[in-house]
Amino acid sequence: MAGEHPPDPETTQVHAAQPEFGDMVQQELESLLPFTARVRQFFEQLGGMVVMSMRALRRALHRPWGLGDLAYQMVALGQRSLSIATLVAIFAGLVISLQFAYFLARFGVQHTVGKVVVLTLFRELGPVLTALTVGARIGSGITAELGSMKVTEQIDAIAALGADPIKKLVAPRLIACTVVLPVLTALADVFGLVAGSLVVYSEYDIPLEQFYRSVVETATLADFTSGIAKSAIFGFVIASVGCFKGFNVSGGTEGVGRATTETVAIASVAICLSDFFLTKLFLSL
Amino acid sequence: MTPLIQYQDIYKAFGKKKIFEGLDLQIEKGETLTIIGGSGTGKSVLLKLLIGLLYPDSGAILFDGADVTQLPEEGLRAVRKRVSMVFQGSALFDSLTVGENIAYPLRENMRELSEDEIRARVANKLELVNLAGIEQMKPSDLSGGMRKRVGLARAIATDPEVILWDEPTTGLDPISTRVIDELIVSMKKTLGATSVVVTHDMDSAFRVSDRMAMLARRKIVECGTVSQMQNSKNPDVRAFFDARK
Numbered sequence: 001m002a003g004e005h006p007p008d009p010e011t012t013q014v015h016a017a018q019p020e021f022g023d024m025v026q027q028e029l030e031s032l033l034p035f036t037a038r039v040r041q042f043f044e045q046l047g048g049m050v051v052m053s054m055r056a057l058r059r060a061l062h063r064p065w066g067l068g069d070l071a072y073q074m075v076a077l078g079q080r081s082l083s084i085a086t087l088v089a090i091f092a093g094l095v096i097s098l099q100f101a102y103f104l105a106r107f108g109v110q111h112t113v114g115k116v117v118v119l120t121l122f123r124e125l126g127p128v129l130t131a132l133t134v135g136a137r138i139g140s141g142i143t144a145e146l147g148s149m150k151v152t153e154q155i156d157a158i159a160a161l162g163a164d165p166i167k168k169l170v171a172p173r174l175i176a177c178t179v180v181l182p183v184l185t186a187l188a189d190v191f192g193l194v195a196g197s198l199v200v201y202s203e204y205d206i207p208l209e210q211f212y213r214s215v216v217e218t219a220t221l222a223d224f225t226s227g228i229a230k231s232a233i234f235g236f237v238i239a240s241v242g243c244f245k246g247f248n249v250s251g252g253t254e255g256v257g258r259a260t261t262e263t264v265a266i267a268s269v270a271i272c273l274s275d276f277f278l279t280k281l282f283l284s285l
Numbered sequence: 286m287t288p289l290i291q292y293q294d295i296y297k298a299f300g301k302k303k304i305f306e307g308l309d310l311q312i313e314k315g316e317t318l319t320i321i322g323g324s325g326t327g328k329s330v331l332l333k334l335l336i337g338l339l340y341p342d343s344g345a346i347l348f349d350g351a352d353v354t355q356l357p358e359e360g361l362r363a364v365r366k367r368v369s370m371v372f373q374g375s376a377l378f379d380s381l382t383v384g385e386n387i388a389y390p391l392r393e394n395m396r397e398l399s400e401d402e403i404r405a406r407v408a409n410k411l412e413l414v415n416l417a418g419i420e421q422m423k424p425s426d427l428s429g430g431m432r433k434r435v436g437l438a439r440a441i442a443t444d445p446e447v448i449l450w451d452e453p454t455t456g457l458d459p460i461s462t463r464v465i466d467e468l469i470v471s472m473k474k475t476l477g478a479t480s481v482v483v484t485h486d487m488d489s490a491f492r493v494s495d496r497m498a499m500l501a502r503r504k505i506v507e508c509g510t511v512s513q514m515q516n517s518k519n520p521d522v523r524a525f526f527d528a529r530k
Contacts, residue, residue: 152374152379154376154377156333157372158378159337159338159365161365162365162390162394163389
């Protein structure tokens with residue numbers, strides 16, 4: 001046809017690009033939606049944990065105290081975690097002592113190894129390693145126990161029978177975990193130091209007396225208490241995550257398994273994150 | 286007379302799944318009302334709403350004049366002391382013995398009782414459900430039917446004013462079913478208890494009910510006495526009743 005112009009390549013390109021642009025926007029929005037939903041879910045869960053923990057603490061202050069439940073939880077959590085906490089501490093003490101002694105020997109100051117080991121153990125490795133190993137175990141155990149109770153309607157039954165599930169189940173676990181973890185950390189500190197002193201004695205001939213003298217000269221009460229305070233906060237975080245995840249299990253036994261795994265992941269990340277900020281805080285004090 | 290329990294214009298959804306849309310139901314003091322309906326229609330949800338285990342999206346649930354959806358935690362606990370629930374899956378506490386399970390509501394709500402009185406009550410309730418002498422057993426050692434009956438014994442331990450029975454006879458043998466039915470009737474006769482029973486077992490429903498309510502299409506579509514329901518022309522009721530023939 002004589003009057004027909006050939007298609008303008010620019011216009012064609014623009015017309016062709018228009019739906020592509022729309023698709024791109026839509027794709028972008030769709031890819032953002034799960035992200036925003038995840039962010040929202042994260043803040044909802046964080047808020048839920050804080051609210052549940054605060055509620056538990058507030059209710060724990062009212063009669064009846066539930067000291068029996070608290071004592072049971074403290075013994076159960078402590079007893080179950082004692083062996084793994086000490087085992088990890090012994091090997092951590094052995095390894096860091098060997099590493100530091102090897103490094104310091106290059107400068108001929110291996111006799112100062114006790115100073116470095118005690119600070120590393122008290123301020124950092126003791127609380128963090130204990131929280132990561134024991135915490136994962138305690139947190140997942142709490143989620144599994146409460147999650148099973150949730151799917152078998154036992155938590156509903158506690159409420160239906162006139163009791164308060166938050167006070168009965170969350171408060172004792174929260175307090176027990178906050179108290180037990182520092183005790184385990186203190187034990188881990190001691191076991192780690194003893195193991196470290198023995199290994200440098202046997203490998204580098206550093207007398208035990210010299211090792212412990214440098215420990216006592218270097219470590220202050222603040223070094224020890226900052227680690228203990230950290231572990232108390234880690235304990236609180238672990239129990240909060242464990243209880244919240246357990247209380248919010250859905251989807252039967254499969255849901256319990258999923259929640260348990262999530263607890264380990266969330267608690268571990270929370271420990272690492274809070275460790276950074278707590279370290280900054282304690283160093284500035 | 287004002288009904289003891291009133292569900293008023295209840296809406297409830299789980300995510301996108303709508304359970305109730307404008308549900309209304311009245312339950313008189315001292316009567317035994319059975320709620321029937323297909324699986325997944327929200328019969329158990331209806332019971333849980335009454336004691337605040339779940340909350341409606343909108344609407345009011347009046348118990349003895351007080352709206353339980355607006356009650357603070359303390360008020361809700363006061364309601365739960367008067368209303369007891371028998372759970373579908375028994376919901377016995379695994380870590381406690383049978384005796385401790387039944388004693389649980391007594392220790393929580395009747396602190397004035399001595400240990401001897403608690404022991405006597407536990408023994409009495411176990412006898413009522415034909416399970417005398419199993420106080421020291423753990424729930425894991427019991428059969429499904431026995432667990433169910435222990436759950437019943439726990440629910441009636443405090444002699445509550447209202448008992449919510451969530452499928453009390455499902456999975457039980459005919460003799461145990463008869464025992465439970467007689468128990469529901471006797472709770473009404475001896476204690477004057479109001480019972481709300483959720484069941485699929487129509488024979489049991491006919492035996493225990495003063496009135497029946499049919500839950501379908503997200504609301505109560507028919508409510509009446511046993512004979513009224515048996516002669517109902519409502520298509521949902523007819524379909525449900527005819528399905529058992």
